[in-house]
Amino acid sequence: MTSRKPKVLVVEDEILVGVMLARKLESFGYTVGEVIINGEEAVEVAGRERPDVILMDIALSGNLNGLEAARKIRDFYGIPIVIFTGYDTEKLSREVKDIEPVAVVSKLDNIEEVLRAIKKAVGA
Amino acid sequence: MPFALGTTDCMTKILKENLGAKLFLMLTAVVILAVVPITWSSLHTLSDYGDRALEIHSDHITHQTLSSLQIIAREKASHYQNHFDRIAASAAMLGSQATAIYNDLNLYAGTPLYHNDLFRSSLTGNYINDLKAPVTTVYWGDSQISQPVREELRALTHMTPLFRRVLTENPEVLASHSITTSGIGLYCTEREHYKKAASEIPPSSVFDLRDGEPMTIFTASEERTENVRWTNVYKDDVVDGFMLTASAPIYDDTGQFRGITGIDIPLTDVVDDILTPDNDGDEKWLLFSFLLDSDGRVIAFPEKYFALFGIEHFPSKYRYSSDRLTLLLGQSQSGKVRNLTTSLLEEKEQQRIVTLEGENYYVVTSRMPKHQWIFGVVARQSDMLETVTAGRDELDQTIGKLAIRSVVFSLATIGISIVIIFLLIKHLITPLRRLSLATQQVTAGNLDVHCPVTTNDEPGTLAASFNSMVIELRAAQKQQQTYFGYLEEEVAKRSEEVLLQKRELEKTVTRLEDEIERRQIVSEALHLSRQKYRDTIESSLAGVYIVEDFKLSYVNSSFAEKLFHTSKMTLIGKNPLELVIPEERGKVEANIKLRQQGVNIPPYVLECLRPDGTRFFGEVWSKATTWKDKKVVVGTITDVTGLRQKELKLQEQGEELQKSLQEKEVLLREIHHRTKNNMLIIISMLELQRMELDGEQQRTIFQEMENRIRSMALVHEKLYTAQNLNRIDMGSYLNDIARSLLSSMVIDSTIDLDLRAEPISIDIDHAVPIGLVANEIITNAIKHAFPKGRSGTITVTAKRSDNNHLHLIIADNGIGLPEDIDILATSSFGTGIIIAGLVKMQLKGEIEVERDRGTTYHIRFLDPILHKRL
Numbered sequence: 001m002t003s004r005k006p007k008v009l010v011v012e013d014e015i016l017v018g019v020m021l022a023r024k025l026e027s028f029g030y031t032v033g034e035v036i037i038n039g040e041e042a043v044e045v046a047g048r049e050r051p052d053v054i055l056m057d058i059a060l061s062g063n064l065n066g067l068e069a070a071r072k073i074r075d076f077y078g079i080p081i082v083i084f085t086g087y088d089t090e091k092l093s094r095e096v097k098d099i100e101p102v103a104v105v106s107k108l109d110n111i112e113e114v115l116r117a118i119k120k121a122v123g124a
Numbered sequence: 125m126p127f128a129l130g131t132t133d134c135m136t137k138i139l140k141e142n143l144g145a146k147l148f149l150m151l152t153a154v155v156i157l158a159v160v161p162i163t164w165s166s167l168h169t170l171s172d173y174g175d176r177a178l179e180i181h182s183d184h185i186t187h188q189t190l191s192s193l194q195i196i197a198r199e200k201a202s203h204y205q206n207h208f209d210r211i212a213a214s215a216a217m218l219g220s221q222a223t224a225i226y227n228d229l230n231l232y233a234g235t236p237l238y239h240n241d242l243f244r245s246s247l248t249g250n251y252i253n254d255l256k257a258p259v260t261t262v263y264w265g266d267s268q269i270s271q272p273v274r275e276e277l278r279a280l281t282h283m284t285p286l287f288r289r290v291l292t293e294n295p296e297v298l299a300s301h302s303i304t305t306s307g308i309g310l311y312c313t314e315r316e317h318y319k320k321a322a323s324e325i326p327p328s329s330v331f332d333l334r335d336g337e338p339m340t341i342f343t344a345s346e347e348r349t350e351n352v353r354w355t356n357v358y359k360d361d362v363v364d365g366f367m368l369t370a371s372a373p374i375y376d377d378t379g380q381f382r383g384i385t386g387i388d389i390p391l392t393d394v395v396d397d398i399l400t401p402d403n404d405g406d407e408k409w410l411l412f413s414f415l416l417d418s419d420g421r422v423i424a425f426p427e428k429y430f431a432l433f434g435i436e437h438f439p440s441k442y443r444y445s446s447d448r449l450t451l452l453l454g455q456s457q458s459g460k461v462r463n464l465t466t467s468l469l470e471e472k473e474q475q476r477i478v479t480l481e482g483e484n485y486y487v488v489t490s491r492m493p494k495h496q497w498i499f500g501v502v503a504r505q506s507d508m509l510e511t512v513t514a515g516r517d518e519l520d521q522t523i524g525k526l527a528i529r530s531v532v533f534s535l536a537t538i539g540i541s542i543v544i545i546f547l548l549i550k551h552l553i554t555p556l557r558r559l560s561l562a563t564q565q566v567t568a569g570n571l572d573v574h575c576p577v578t579t580n581d582e583p584g585t586l587a588a589s590f591n592s593m594v595i596e597l598r599a600a601q602k603q604q605q606t607y608f609g610y611l612e613e614e615v616a617k618r619s620e621e622v623l624l625q626k627r628e629l630e631k632t633v634t635r636l637e638d639e640i641e642r643r644q645i646v647s648e649a650l651h652l653s654r655q656k657y658r659d660t661i662e663s664s665l666a667g668v669y670i671v672e673d674f675k676l677s678y679v680n681s682s683f684a685e686k687l688f689h690t691s692k693m694t695l696i697g698k699n700p701l702e703l704v705i706p707e708e709r710g711k712v713e714a715n716i717k718l719r720q721q722g723v724n725i726p727p728y729v730l731e732c733l734r735p736d737g738t739r740f741f742g743e744v745w746s747k748a749t750t751w752k753d754k755k756v757v758v759g760t761i762t763d764v765t766g767l768r769q770k771e772l773k774l775q776e777q778g779e780e781l782q783k784s785l786q787e788k789e790v791l792l793r794e795i796h797h798r799t800k801n802n803m804l805i806i807i808s809m810l811e812l813q814r815m816e817l818d819g820e821q822q823r824t825i826f827q828e829m830e831n832r833i834r835s836m837a838l839v840h841e842k843l844y845t846a847q848n849l850n851r852i853d854m855g856s857y858l859n860d861i862a863r864s865l866l867s868s869m870v871i872d873s874t875i876d877l878d879l880r881a882e883p884i885s886i887d888i889d890h891a892v893p894i895g896l897v898a899n900e901i902i903t904n905a906i907k908h909a910f911p912k913g914r915s916g917t918i919t920v921t922a923k924r925s926d927n928n929h930l931h932l933i934i935a936d937n938g939i940g941l942p943e944d945i946d947i948l949a950t951s952s953f954g955t956g957i958i959i960a961g962l963v964k965m966q967l968k969g970e971i972e973v974e975r976d977r978g979t980t981y982h983i984r985f986l987d988p989i990l991h992k993r994l
Contacts (some may be wrong), residue, residue, distance in 0.1 A: 017805060
């Protein structure tokens with residue numbers, strides 16, 4: 001454990017799902033800000049707040065989808081990203097190689113899977 | 125005719141075969157050829173002589189005839205001249221008497237012979253005397269009779285005796301008369317009506333006798349003449365027929381012309397005399413006589429010869445007989461007659477021969493010395509030569525007799541010659557014939573012949589030679605007979621062989637006939653079959669064609685008419701590539717070449733081009749074959765334009781359907797996605813709710829509920845990520861459920877998952893209950909089978925069992941269920957309702973629990989693919 005709580009940015013189209021994730025992460029000792037629901041905002045917040053890890057949904061409202069937003073954030077700021085998706089994870093993993101995500105996690109997986117990925121991202 | 129032919133043939137045969145006949149015929153011909161020309165020649169000479177004699181005789185007769193005719197003509201002319209001279213003499217006598225009276229007029233006036241009282245005629249106004257007076261007297265010189273005239277009248281009574289004497293002496297004279305210059309007319313005639321006519325002469329105002337002939341003959345010229353003068357022939361007013369007047373002048377003592385005195389004679393007597401043929405004496409062969417005046421006018425000419433002499437003559441137009449004087453021989457229609465007339469008028473005497481209408485006529489003339497009239501006689505030459513013809517006939521008879529005599533003589537000569545020839549030949553030929561008969565007998569096979577030798581000449585020698593030859597032949601015959609025996613045997617042998625060969629030949633012929641019959645049947649069958657093929661092909665709806673050397677050599681009616689809308693004739697011989705649209709030609713050409721190389725090409729569709737420019741899709745089935753060492757392509761073509769269009773339409777519809785299907789798939793995927801998302805939201809809400817709960821049991825309930833929903837959501841996720849939106853793989857699904865449960869619920873122990881699943885796909889209707897059941901059983905196992913950190917394995921098996929059932933086995937090797945708990949009977953939500961209820965009610969399956977070394981659940985249900993819930 002570091003002296004500082006790791007900061008996680010949750011980008012999730014379904015606000016209820018996002019909030020649930022945020023609470024879960026907070027209960028496990030992470031700092032989670034406001035849940036972001038669109039790609040542009042995600043890129044902006046990521047630039048401003050510089051979280052330690054970003055939990056990024058693929059299907060987003062707005063002009064940028066999750067993958068594009070992730071690619072920008074990765075290019076601009078080099079923040080590790082965990083892809084959080086409702087789609088076929090194995091197929092998606094192949095498509096997002098250039099983003100070099102820490103993990104690709106299914107939304108239907110247990111929360112433990114998400115936590116394991118976040119932990120790996122922050123290097124704890 | 126056949127008989128005649130037969131006779132001729134027979135004769136020819138005899139001639140060919142009989143030397144005697146030949147010789148006889150030849151010699152007879154020689155005799156006939158010698159005798160006949162001599163006879164003919166002598167007859168001809170005789171006939172020639174007769175002709176010559178006749179000719180000479182004829183010339184002689186012609187000459188004599190002409191001389192005789194000339195004499196006749198001369199005599200006749202002279203005779204008629206004499207007749208006129210006699211009258212002229214009387215006229216001269218009258219003239220001298222009247223001249224004497226005027227020379228002594230006072231004397232004669234003082235002694236008149238009778239009283240001649242004149243009175244004025246009430247009819248004519250002239251002075252006339254009584255008709256009973258001897259001489260009819262008329263005065264027309266003045267209205268009153270002057271003294272000198274009275275004296276003249278009295279003096280002229282002295283003329284009366286002479287007037288009467290003239291009449292008495294010349295019976296043919298019609299009247300004697302006198303006309304004075306003072307206007308006195310005296311007319312003496314025996315005929316009462318002439319007297320009357322004379323007394324009724326017209327008044328001087330109408331006609332003055334002094335102005336006409338015969339007065340004018342003398343008054344016309346100043347020259348004094350005392351000769352008698354003749355008037356021209358004229359037609360008198362009172363007398364019918366031609367008249368002629370001989371007049372003499374009257375002079376008084378002072379020499380002054382006082383009048384004329386004359387004699388009227390009719391020409392009738394002369395004309396009748398000329399025209400009446402004299403059938404006696406020398407003149408009987410005269411044809412006719414004629415008389416012309418000095419100018420050629422016709423005075424006498426028989427009318428029946430007018431036509432012959434070309435004289436145009438219209439008797440109906442003649443009002444007076446003098447009109448006849450208008451006929452001139454010189455105006456004849458016949459040129460010969462005109463020429464003749466010209467020469468007659470020139471010469472005193474003429475002898476002419478004229479040919480008219482094919483016959484010769486002698487025309488001989490002589491002029492009357494004073495009147496210069498022409499008297500002519502005409503005779504027909506043939507009449508003249510009658511005597512000559514008679515002579516000719518006699519001569520012909522004589523010649524005929526001579527001819528008969530010479531012919532008889534000739535025939536006799538020929539006959540005797542023939543008999544002599546016949547006998548001679550017979551004598552020569554008989555030995556030869558005998559020899560010939562003998563030869564014929566020898567030829568017939570009789571060798572016992574002997575020919576008698578009667579003479580020593582050539583036939584005799586020949587007979588002797590013949591006899592010796594017959595003897596030799598007899599010897600030869602004997603030898604021949606021996607040889608014949610052998611020959612007959614040989615012939616019999618050969619005949620047998622030939623018979624055998626013939627039988628063989630007959631057999632062969634029979635076989636050949638059978639073969640021919642068989643071939644005929646085959647040929648007929650072939651013909652019928654060919655006909656059937658042809659009919660089939662012709663009636664085929666498909667177009668049938670044959671290509672040889674890239675040329676159409678055959679097409680059927682469907683090909684030409686139905687497919688290409690043209691006639692067969694326009695297509696035969698065409699390059700098939702012309703019938704294909706340009707874009708397809710390369711392909712078709714390649715195909716034809718490939719087929720000819722024997723490559724089999726499946727039927728294909730191409731776009732064809734009709735001669736009229738329209739197009740259609742044709743399906744081509746064809747095959748290459750070899751006919752008489754020639755590669756040909758035989759094929760059919762069917763119009764598939766309709767099919768092609770339907771196909772295209774179907775393709776379009778299919779594409780649309782596919783598109784619609786894809787849209788639906790996308791939609792379905794989206795629905796599954798949303799459903800899963802919604803379920804995820806539910807899970808998130810339950811999780812948020814759970815975080816606020818304090819009681820462990822409640823939190824577990826929430827946790828389990830979340831797990832159940834997740835297992836349902838997993839179905840939707842599987843469906844939208846899978847290829848097939850209806851079905852998911854049962855093994856993969858169970859794996860996901862199990863792993864998810866293990867990762868969330870197992871904290872302090874190690875539980876392995878052993879999945880043994882056959883590839884079984886299930887639909888959503890079965891996936892959800894199967895998922896919920898598996899979720900419940902695995903959850904139970906995790907919760908109860910491995911207490912206090914006990915390790916173990918959960919085995920999930922999915923397989924097909926018999927009877928089309930699926931068999932799901934979920935087993936743990938944990939502590940097992942307590943014996944007293946009937947897990948399926950519990951009314952708890954988890955086991956009782958979910959597991960038992962879903963399996964029995966929804967899957968129509970069976971569940972069985974095994975409690976041996978852990979707990980094993982056996983769930984069996986019908987394979988949903990075979991048992992689809994409706």
